[in-house]
Amino acid sequence: MKALALLVGFITLSWGALISGTVYDKSTSKPIADAIVISGNKEYRTDSNGTFIVPSSGIIGVRAIGYDRKFYKSGGKMYLDPFTPKALYLSSFGATSTKIMGNAKNLLQTTEINAFVIDIKMDRGQIAFKTDNPIANKIGAQDLILFRDMKKFVSDLHKEKIYVIARIVSFKDTPYVTANPQYGVHTTDGSLFKDKEGLYWIDASRKEPRKYILSIAEEAAAAGFDEIQFDYVRFPDRKGIKFAVENTQAERVKAISGFLEEARRTLLPYNVFVSADIFGYVSWNDADIDIGQRVDALAPYVDYLSPMLYPSGFHMGIPGYPNPVEANYQIVKQSLDQALKKSCTSSKAYRPWLQAFRDYAFDRRIYGEKEIREQIAASEAFGSCGWILWNPRNVYTQQGLK
Numbered sequence: 370m371k372a373l374a375l376l377v378g379f380i381t382l383s384w385g386a387l388i389s390g391t392v393y394d395k396s397t398s399k400p401i402a403d404a405i406v407i408s409g410n411k412e413y414r415t416d417s418n419g420t421f422i423v424p425s426s427g428i429i430g431v432r433a434i435g436y437d438r439k440f441y442k443s444g445g446k447m448y449l450d451p452f453t454p455k456a457l458y459l460s461s462f463g464a465t466s467t468k469i470m471g472n473a474k475n476l477l478q479t480t481e482i483n484a485f486v487i488d489i490k491m492d493r494g495q496i497a498f499k500t501d502n503p504i505a506n507k508i509g510a511q512d513l514i515l516f517r518d519m520k521k522f523v524s525d526l527h528k529e530k531i532y533v534i535a536r537i538v539s540f541k542d543t544p545y546v547t548a549n550p551q552y553g554v555h556t557t558d559g560s561l562f563k564d565k566e567g568l569y570w571i572d573a574s575r576k577e578p579r580k581y582i583l584s585i586a587e588e589a590a591a592a593g594f595d596e597i598q599f600d601y602v603r604f605p606d607r608k609g610i611k612f613a614v615e616n617t618q619a620e621r622v623k624a625i626s627g628f629l630e631e632a633r634r635t636l637l638p639y640n641v642f643v644s645a646d647i648f649g650y651v652s653w654n655d656a657d658i659d660i661g662q663r664v665d666a667l668a669p670y671v672d673y674l675s676p677m678l679y680p681s682g683f684h685m686g687i688p689g690y691p692n693p694v695e696a697n698y699q700i701v702k703q704s705l706d707q708a709l710k711k712s713c714t715s716s717k718a719y720r721p722w723l724q725a726f727r728d729y730a731f732d733r734r735i736y737g738e739k740e741i742r743e744q745i746a747a748s749e750a751f752g753s754c755g756w757i758l759w760n761p762r763n764v765y766t767q768q769g770l771k
Contacts, residue, residue: 386425390444404433407640430640435717454532454755456484461497461515463763480770484532489589494542502584508548523593534596535589540571541601574614574624583635590639600646603660621661629670644673652708668712679724694731701747716752725758741769
């Protein structure tokens with residue numbers, strides 16, 4: 370006991386005032402091990418008994434995988450509610466459309482849907498709300514502002530008990546690269562690389578553009594979003610391109626994991642969940658499939674990994690199932706199983722994207738009740754922390770939903 374007292378005294382002298390507490394599951398009153406505690410803009414974890422001792426600060430942020438997030442002004446007993454997001458994707462246009470948002474909210478009231486993923490930094494580099502970042506205005510990323518009051522928009526959704534995720538398209542950004550071609554992905558002949566849509570990509574190995582991307586994510590966190598989700602957090606999947614570093618797996622993975630590490634550090638003060646979207650086939654590969662995404666390398670820096678498990682996107686099928694649209698359950702379940710083996714985390718650390726759009730690669734089938742429910746059943750059998758339905762047109766019905 371004397372040794373413990375001396376240790377606490379030493380820590381107190383080193384850190385200053387301390388605060389302690391225990392994080393509990395509100396539904397069971399059982400302690401939560403490995404819960405995240407934010408104090409003084411640093412991240413700590415609870416022990417196996419759910420307890421922690423951290424430097425004192427005015428606000429203590431607490432969150433955990435499979436739960437919600439909360440803020441406390443003092444230590445002691447802290448409670449988190451179990452929460453499993455079951456989300457719809459909405460573009461910025463959809464989220465600000467009376468008709469589309471009205472349909473989405475109707476599904477919230479009549480089905481198991483309880484969350485939205487909403488575009489904030491869009492596929493073409495536009496930022497959907499008025500940002501304080503001067504670069505955005507300079508490069509033309511503010512030509513289309515759809516959310517006039519982002520904080521109020523998020524607050525209103527929270528009043529309806531909706532979990533709100535901000536989707537940040539990271540390295541696909543035509544306005545930024547047009548204004549800063551030195552930071553773009555180039556072809557081996559020295560010209561700027563354009564993808565099939567004619568869009569430019571930021572070279573993810575360059576550290577200079579990260580501040581711009583992360584400033585937008587930080588504003589979204591400050592606006593009250595529960596989670597910041599990074600999409601297109603990768604290199605383009607093309608041959609004949611070059612970067613500021615050697616185009617090797619080691620350098621690509623280092624760049625992407627480094628970005629997510631910086632993102633997590635930047636967002637610490639806001640106690641938001643951090644997630645990243647990854648290719649479906651990444652689950653099946655030990656290598657990075659030339660885009661810098663490897664499950665084991667990315668998992669340590671995010672709360673949730675969201676593999677895009679659209680059967681239509683599995684053009685080569687998976688072992689034993691050459692026709693993926695005939696194997697919706699197997700595509701989702703086995704892909705998640707493969708990813709978990711590589712990450713050595715928990716099934717709760719995954720929340721997959723599921724297909725809610727018509728097949729485009731095989732037999733053109735409509736993804737209705739059977740197909741959607743098969744994917745959801747697979748995700749739930751795996752034990753993921755929810756799932757997200759993707760339809761680029763934001764057209765959703767009750768089909769496949771409880």
